[in-house]
Amino acid sequence: MVQRYDALIVGGGPAGSTMAQTLTQRGYHTLVVDKQTFPRDKTCAGWVTPAVLELLAINPDDYRRENIMQPIHRFRIGMMGQKAVENDHGSEPVSYGIRRCEFDHYLLERSGSDRAEGVKFKSLERTDDGEWCLNGEYQAPLVIGAGGHFCPVAATIGEGPGSHETSVTAKEVEFEMTPEQARHCRVREDTPELWFCRDLMGYAWVFRKDNFLNIGLGREDPDDLKQHLNDFVARMQAEERIPEDLPGKFKGHAYLLYDHAERPLIDDGILLIGDSAGLAYTQSGEGIRPAVESAFLAADVIQQAPDYRAASLQPYADRLRERFGTREVEHEGGGLDLPDWAKLRIAPALMKTHWFTRRVVTERWFLHEHVPALETAS
Numbered sequence: 001m002v003q004r005y006d007a008l009i010v011g012g013g014p015a016g017s018t019m020a021q022t023l024t025q026r027g028y029h030t031l032v033v034d035k036q037t038f039p040r041d042k043t044c045a046g047w048v049t050p051a052v053l054e055l056l057a058i059n060p061d062d063y064r065r066e067n068i069m070q071p072i073h074r075f076r077i078g079m080m081g082q083k084a085v086e087n088d089h090g091s092e093p094v095s096y097g098i099r100r101c102e103f104d105h106y107l108l109e110r111s112g113s114d115r116a117e118g119v120k121f122k123s124l125e126r127t128d129d130g131e132w133c134l135n136g137e138y139q140a141p142l143v144i145g146a147g148g149h150f151c152p153v154a155a156t157i158g159e160g161p162g163s164h165e166t167s168v169t170a171k172e173v174e175f176e177m178t179p180e181q182a183r184h185c186r187v188r189e190d191t192p193e194l195w196f197c198r199d200l201m202g203y204a205w206v207f208r209k210d211n212f213l214n215i216g217l218g219r220e221d222p223d224d225l226k227q228h229l230n231d232f233v234a235r236m237q238a239e240e241r242i243p244e245d246l247p248g249k250f251k252g253h254a255y256l257l258y259d260h261a262e263r264p265l266i267d268d269g270i271l272l273i274g275d276s277a278g279l280a281y282t283q284s285g286e287g288i289r290p291a292v293e294s295a296f297l298a299a300d301v302i303q304q305a306p307d308y309r310a311a312s313l314q315p316y317a318d319r320l321r322e323r324f325g326t327r328e329v330e331h332e333g334g335g336l337d338l339p340d341w342a343k344l345r346i347a348p349a350l351m352k353t354h355w356f357t358r359r360v361v362t363e364r365w366f367l368h369e370h371v372p373a374l375e376t377a378s
Contacts, residue, residue, distance in 0.1 A: 002136070003139070007029075007144060008132065008134050008143045009143075009144045010134070011032075011034060011148060012036070012108045013104055014104060015146040015276075015291035015294060015295050016032055016034070016147075017032065017107035019146060020108075024112040024113050032111065032114070032115045032116070033119050033121070034118075034119070035121065036117065038117060040101060041100075041101055045214055045216055046097060046100050046214060047072065047192070050093070050095070050096075051368070055373070056107070063106070071096060072093055072096060072192060074191040075087055075193075076192070077193070077351070078195055078351060079195070079348055079351040080196065080197060085353065087357060089358075097189075121134070121147070122136075124152075131269070141308050142308045143269060143270050144298065145270065148253075148274070149256060151276030153270060157267040165260070165261075167257075167260075168254065168255055168256075169218065169252060170218030170219075170254070170255075171250040172214060172216025173247075174214040175212065175248065176211055182211060184240060184243045185243055187208045187213070192206070193205065193206040196347075200344060204229070213243075229250065233246070256280060257285065258278060258279055258280060258324055260327075262278075265320065275291060283364075286368075293374045297316060297319045323374070
């Protein structure tokens, strides 16, 4: 027997769970469908800003009673091959380190939505009455794609993920250190390290959250990713910043930067949110804040729409543009529209300065302190 809902949400990450909670609180009968069973591992560096916690109404002290939430007070930033610059941002945390397996499960658990976990996306078909039927089991007039970069819903309204898109590819590993590994790790809990590739095509990170260590590297050029990662890890180990014996393999994932994404966002009875819509910040690749904000923006439009035709959902695309700007490259923070050769020439000098690494790289590109809080109908 087919089960009917007001909305089907494909993907239980931060975007999907935020959408589920928001719609449920507004009286909608929703279902979250995810191929994984939560809690599940999620490839991600794993940090959130105070703006995200405020938007989600998460109290850090309450959250950390059962989960890891590592306060961040400093950043150590450099260009590969140079010395790092460390900046202290004061006594109040400017960001928090989280484990995505915990964070995503926490958000989904509190959503109040029905859930179908461990259910793979097999089919999405139109019914005779113009609604959508997922896997022949779940029916609704509205389907929300929140399944990340490879979201199957995105493929139903466009070309979907593929070689035609310019995406960032990243590899990372996160593990709990043994006492011996911890003794050979000089990275401090409250001080993430960011290391930029010399060709400016990506950056690496080392991030310690309590006794968990997260190491990774992301680039726009996937062909050189493995070599850049191996070189970075070898250098960090030679400097005894990370342990020699890293357990397990580095896991990969991909995402679209906002300026590079060209996916359609809406169709009749369908809209995309989060990474499935290609909303990651262009300079940092952060996806959690845009994902959460897109869910709130979409929920407001859904509530106000007279129906779910594409024309009625168009205000969602308009509000995304108002919030995040046009899809053209916008050169955050630096301001000057310089050719690539000029950027490559001046970047090493800039990355040695406290002003640039603090005011531009950290506060603007990664913390987005210049971005005002999102106003929602809730």
